[in-house]
Amino acid sequence: MQLILMALIGGMAAILANKGIAVFNDSLRPVIPEYVENRMSRKELAATSFAMSFGLVVGFGIPFSLSANIILIHSILLGTDIIGTWAPDNNKGAAGAGVVGALYGVGLTYGLEAIVNLFEVLPVNFLEDLGAVGSPIVVAFAAFPALAVAYQFGIKKGGFTLILTGIVRQIAVVVSPLMINGLEISINPEGMALIAGMTTLLIFAAGEKGEESNVGDLVSIFSKRVERIKSNLPYLAVMGGLVSAATAYLILAGDPISLNLVSEGAINEAALAALARAVGFVPLIATTAIATGVYGPVGMTFIFAAALFIQNPLIAAIVGAVIISIEILLLGKVATLLDKFPGIKKAGDNIRTSMSKVLEVALLVGGMNAANAIIPGFGFFFVAGLYILNEIGDQPIVRMAVGPTAAIMVGIIANIFALFSLV
Amino acid sequence: MKIVVGGQVDKQKIAKKIKEIAGDQVEVEIMDDIKAANTIKQGKADYYFGACHTGGGGALGMAMAILSSTKCATISMPAKPPKEEKIVEELEAGKVAFGFTSDHLEKAVTLLLKNILN
Structure with a gap:
């Protein structure tokens, strides 16, 4: 099917x-x-x-x-x-x-x-280690609405939203699972944080005149x-x-x-x-x-x-x-x-900017962690090197994809090294 | 000379970069992409810069629709950094609206301004 x-x-x-x-x-x-x-x-x-x-x-x-x-x-x-x-x-x-x-x-x-x-x-x-590429992003993504707020309404409101989102996240961690009438309901921290952030962004954006x-x-x-x-x-x-x-x-x-x-x-x-x-x-x-x-x-x-x-x-x-x-x-x-609501259209642009920024950072860190799990030491060295090399060479690899690509490369390198007993 | 920043991604960064390079030589205004393209059409600004993740959609879509492709050029795409020869060529061909990827923002703006200001 x-x-x-x-x-x-x-x-x-x-x-x-x-x-x-x-x-x-x-x-x-x-x-x-x-x-x-x-x-x-x-x-x-x-x-x-x-x-x-x-x-x-x-x-x-x-x-x-x-x-x-x-x-x-x-x-x-x-x-x-x-x-x-x-x-x-x-x-x-x-x-x-x-x-x-x-x-x-x-x-x-x-x-x-x-x-x-x-x-x-x-x-x-190295397949299992490769999964580590995604670990930071599955938590870090909840920060993007706050960053979109910062792009659109300045660093103060952005910082406020980031803190608010973080607090909501931690409250969700503590209160979950919630017992309502004997029913156990688990609350997802990231989901709650995302909802809090998006709501704040949309409230700010809907109120924006212009x-x-x-x-x-x-x-x-x-x-x-x-x-x-x-x-x-x-x-x-x-x-x-x-x-x-x-x-x-x-x-x-x-x-x-x-x-x-x-x-x-x-x-x-x-x-x-x-x-x-x-x-x-x-x-x-x-x-x-x-x-x-x-x-x-x-x-x-x-x-x-x-x-x-x-x-x-x-x-x-x-x-x-x-x-x-x-x-x-x-x-x-x-x-x-x-x-x-002109603010909403602007918010759309800023959401896309901030999402890609969060992805860039989180996937780079994830790529480093994954690579380092595959070959300890060498992994950090290689991903950092490749990231900057990609910058100097005007990004032949899309910036966001450097982390995952580098981690896959380290996996392949690990196998080549294994042939020559280098790991 | 006036440059409008349209496009849909990293507008603030583009405007900052333009100011950083050109200082008082140019007037920069961040606008909604549709308004930015209309401003060029009405002759109230000279150049349109815009970025997105692909270099042509969010960056240049509205400019293409409002000004037609004869006025627009995508100067960088994912994995294809901007080239100075191409920019010179496009400027000589009378292009006024330029789109690029946010990855290549710094190099694109630097090369564009270098050749526009000359």
Whole structure:
């Protein structure tokens, strides 16, 4: 079943990309109308999509997928963006893209499995130690709403929110499990901390006056493009249903934070993290979709949160399709809402900035710990060295992915060292 | 000369970096990405800088929609750092809105300003 799902996701996403209905890479979305409206050739489009997406597949999607043995959505959907735009823009091309996309989905699943199996039979099995990459992030992620507050409203309010979040976390630690009418309810500290932080951020943001953010104007300028998305609603709903089902199977994750939480078995926290992240993505997806007429195959990413809350693949599929449909039907309303609360749109931007900052730090520390568990001493040395080397070399590896990548490299190095009795 | 900072990520850092390099030579304003693109369209600012994680979506999406691709250039992508030759080329081609990844923020802003100010 999982394999069929991956094939369907790959195939469907490649066709959607081929037809210019939906692409995953946010950078590719604004380029699609340039092609559709004949200002760019198919060849240029294909080259652009490859340039934009390939580095992210190799330097971001794959390392995360490997480090937790759950496929990060970027690995598959950035690949299908490339496949879809490379295939010719006709019915044959769409069919070809569908087939290659499906093969890619299956290949990715098998490929990752094969690599993991290979790791297991190596003289030094470092898979268990590799899990340490995610340990800091599954706790540290709860800090990001406070940091978003700091970006938007200054260091004082940010510091206040950070302290508040920390206190809420510790209270949850002490009072859990809660006994209510003889019923034992365990309270998750990180979940509570995240809720406290997000609530504070949203209260501050909703109260922020300021200039209008003009998203509504976009809707009127680009009404034809909004209509285009609406006309594609059935396909997008199916796509959303498929991704949602796979997420509920826990074989797919929408972002590195929920991926690591899922791999540690903290599904509800993963759902909360995915939900908070989705709030951050609403402005980006809504504005790029309205202005381009191209949607994203996972929409505003609410489907990931829903799937993790539901955890039943079949129900998740239905709910996923419904969520995507609602997102699309309400696209105009979302724009009005963003205009009414300009602070919320800004908060979305700041949530994404602060999430990636937290990920950078937490995954670097996690990568160091994992590497050092694999080869004590050498691990710290190597990850620190590689991180700075990556900086000097202008980040050939996405900064956030240095920790996981370095830890995997140390695992491989450990095996080479073992050959020469160096460990 | 006026530079507007649009895009969707690390706006404060971009603005700080511009001030740090150019000082009083340029006026910098952080704006909502849609407003920033409109400001360029109305001729009230000269250049648009924006960042996101991919260099083109949040960074440049609104500028692309409002100003068209003839005015926009993505100068860095994940794993593809900004190159000075490319920036010179894009500036000569009349591009005024530039997108880059937040990873490459410092180098991108430094190279852009160096060539714009010359």
